[in-house]
Amino acid sequence: MQPVIPDTDSDVPITFGFVLLPGFPLMSYAAAVEPLRAANTITGRDLYRWWHAAPGGGAVTASNGVAVVTDVAVGEGRLGADRVFVFAGGNPSGFEDPALSAWLRRLARGGATLGGISGGPYLLARAGLLDGHRCTLHWEHVPAFQESFPGAQVVRSLYEIDGARVTCSGGIAALDLMLHLIGRDHGPGLAAGVGDWFLHNQIREGLSPQRMDLRQRFGVRDPRLLRVLGAMEEALETPLSREALADIAHVSVRQLERLFRDGLGTGLHRHYLDLRLDQARRLRRETSLSVAEIAAATGFADADELSRAERRRARRGAQAR
DSSP: OOOOSOOOOOOOOOEEEEEEEBBBBBHHHHHHHHHHHHHHHHHOOOOOOEEEEEEEEEEEEEETEEEEEOOOOTTTTTOOSSSEEEEEEEEEGGOOOHHHHHHHHHHTTTOEEEEEETHHHHHHHTOSSSTTTTOOOOOGHHHHHHHHHHTTOOOOBEEETTTTTTEOOOOOOHHHHHHHHHHHHHOHHHHHHHHHTTTOOOOOOSBBBOOOOHHHTTTTTHHHHHHHHHHHHHHHHSSSOOOHHHHHHHHHHHHHHHHHHHHHOOHHHHHHHHHHHHHHHHHHOOOOOOOHHHHHHOOSSSSSHHHHHHHHHHHHHHHHH
C-alpha cells in the first residue's frame, strides 16, 4: 500500500486511554485500537499512542475470555491522555464503581475528551458526564439507559460526537468512529488509507442507523407488512390494537393476519407478544426496575400477566426442542 502522509505539521502524538471493564466487548475494542496502529504503520510516524486501565489493574477478561494486560489500575498513575474511552459489555447497568466515576470526572475537568463504547456510555452517565449531551450506545442497552438517565439525549446512531463527549454503539461502528477521528486529526486521505487497510471500503457516517432495516431483518418486502412491523417496534409500552395495525397497513384484520402468516410464519399476536417479552427480558437484565414497572413499560396489565406470558413462552420453547 502506498503510504498516506498526514497533512499536518504536528509531531505530538495524540494519546488514547482505553478503560476496559470485565466482560468488555473484544470486537469493539479491536475496532478502536487497530486503526490507531494502522495509522502509525502506514505513515511510519508515531501519530497515536495508547494505554490501558481497568478497575484493580492487572489483566481484564473480555466477554469471550480473552485477557488484556492493563498498564494501570483505574485512578492510579499519571498517564496523560487526550481521549479516554470506556468499554463495557454484558450488563453495564450492574457495574458500579464510585472510584471509576470520580476518576472520569477528574479526567474531564483536566480537559480530556471522554468517550464510551458499546455499554461504556453507562459509566459516563453514572458519573454525571452525559447530562444534556447527545449520546448513543448499543441498541440493546437503549431502553434501560433511557429509564435510568433521562437527562442524556439518546440518538440511535452509530456514533455521536458532542463537544468533549464521544459515544459509540459498539461492534464495528467503533471502526467508523476511529476513521472519522483519524480523518479529523490528519486528513481524509489517511482515514481512507486505514479503511483500505482493513478492507472497509465505505466509511459510514455517525448518523447511520445501528440496525439492519426491517426488510433485511425479517426478509420481507411487502410494504404493508413493513409499516406494521415498524409501528409495533415503536409501540411496546402501549400496544396497538389489531384494528389500529390493520389501518396502518390499509387492509382488513383478516388480511393482516394472512400477511403475517405468509411473510413471517407466525401470527400477528404472537409476533407482537414476543417483541414485548424480549423488551421485558432486556429491562430485567439491565435495570433495577421492579417486575411491576417492567410490566407497565412493556404493555402488560400487571406483573402477574407478564409472568404468565413469560412462562407460556418458556413452555413453547421447551416443546419446540
